[in-house]
Amino acid sequence: MATISSRISLCYSTLKSQSQSPSPSHFLTPKKVCFKPTKQITLSNAGNSGFLARVSSSSAAEISTNIGDILSDVSVFTASGQPVLFKDLWDQNEGVAVVAFLRHFGCFCCWELASALKEAKPKFDSAGVKLIAVGVGTPDKARILAEGVPFPMDSLYADPERKAYDVLGLYYGLGRTFFNPASAKVFSRLDQVKKAMENYTIKATPDDVSSVLQQGGMFVFKGKQLLYARKDEGTGDHAPLDDIFDVCCKTPVA
Numbered sequence: 001m002a003t004i005s006s007r008i009s010l011c012y013s014t015l016k017s018q019s020q021s022p023s024p025s026h027f028l029t030p031k032k033v034c035f036k037p038t039k040q041i042t043l044s045n046a047g048n049s050g051f052l053a054r055v056s057s058s059s060a061a062e063i064s065t066n067i068g069d070i071l072s073d074v075s076v077f078t079a080s081g082q083p084v085l086f087k088d089l090w091d092q093n094e095g096v097a098v099v100a101f102l103r104h105f106g107c108f109c110c111w112e113l114a115s116a117l118k119e120a121k122p123k124f125d126s127a128g129v130k131l132i133a134v135g136v137g138t139p140d141k142a143r144i145l146a147e148g149v150p151f152p153m154d155s156l157y158a159d160p161e162r163k164a165y166d167v168l169g170l171y172y173g174l175g176r177t178f179f180n181p182a183s184a185k186v187f188s189r190l191d192q193v194k195k196a197m198e199n200y201t202i203k204a205t206p207d208d209v210s211s212v213l214q215q216g217g218m219f220v221f222k223g224k225q226l227l228y229a230r231k232d233e234g235t236g237d238h239a240p241l242d243d244i245f246d247v248c249c250k251t252p253v254a
Contacts, residue, residue, distance in 0.1 A: 067168065068092075068224030074164045079146055079153040081139040086164065089157070090130045093223050096251055098124060098244055101170060101216040102135035103177075105145045105158075106205025108197050109186055109236040110135065110216070114151045115196035120241050121152070129248045134159050136214050137206040148199035160206070162214055170231055171215040180234025189236070220247050227251060 064070070072087035090097035100117055102110035117133055124131045134157045135142060142158040145151060159165065165172075186193065205212065218239035220228035228247045230239045 063169065063226065063229050065226055066224075067226050067229075068221055071164060071167055072224060074167055076134060076164060077139045077142075077158040077160070079139055079142040079156045079158065084157070087224075089132055090221070091223065095130060096128065096220070096222050096227075096248055097130040097132055098248065099219045099221065100131070100133045101165060101168070101218070102133060103214055103216045103232075103235065104136040104204075104206050104211050105141040106137070106202055106212070107235070108193060108200055109238070111145065111149055111200055112189065112193045112196040112236075113216075113238050114145060114149045114156075116192070116238075116241060118149060118151050120245070121155070123245065124248065127245070127248055129245075131155055132157065134164060136160065136162055136165065136211045137204070141204050141206060144201060144204040148201060148204070149196065160208075160211075162211065165214055165216075168217065168219070168229075168231075170217050171233070172213055174213060176215050176233070177213045177235050180237070182233035182237035183235045185238075186236030218244060220244060220251075222251055 072085065072092065074086045075083050076086065077083055089099075100113065102113060104110065114133060117131060121131050132155055133151065135145065137158055138160045139158045142156050143153065146153045146156050215232045215234065216238075217229070217231040219226065219230075228244065232238060
């Protein structure tokens with residue numbers, strides 16, 4: 001734990017001198033998920049009922065609303081090592097799924113997020129929402145996290161080549177990983193981080209060291225339709241799970 005505390009303190013000297021502004025919440029436009037002045041519209045699903053779809057990010061990038069179609073053919077691996085397509089992870093017609101993208105399996109903040117997801121899973125399950133976690137690294141690294149947190153292996157997937165991360169345009173780089181002001185949020189959750197790291201081991205870190213510069217994000221889908229998208233601005237900048245649950249509860253579940 002001392003090693004982790006030293007790393008946090010090293011980053012803090014840079015982070016504390018930078019201003020931090022909250023990421024605004026926005027809504028989907030009919031064609032694009034645009035991070036523009038806040039507005040809300042009603043989109044129609046396959047039936048006659050409507051639902052609101054939201055985006056939360058300060059990014060100026062755009063995510064196409066057909067990202068579900070694009071993502072569906074991306075291949076990842078189960079924690080046991082079997083290849084699987086994204087379209088096979090949940091019901092692509094009416095199923096509601098929360099897909100949490102971890103940075104990588106050796107990230108201590110991701111162990112904290114995995115722990116929070118595990119604790120929230122019964123609530124999402126009772127609402128008919130499938131909770132899925134994807135991380136950067138090989139399946140054996142995924143199993144280390146699953147056993148250490150612990151986290152259910154049937155809800156955990158590995159993306160060693162970061163294919164899904166690239167499709168979604170999730171952030172990557174040294175600055176985002178160590179020096180983004182949004183990373184300061186982790187200081188408000190140090191108790192949770194310490195608890196989640198009781199069985200932490202750096203052995204879960206990907207062998208490809210360039211993978212540690214990858215950032216994660218959170219997405220909610222109904223079938224293939226994107227309802228919510230959030231890119232993590234920096235390490236530890238995770239979407240509040242209460243907000244994610246609220247999005248799911250406003251969505252008709254088959």
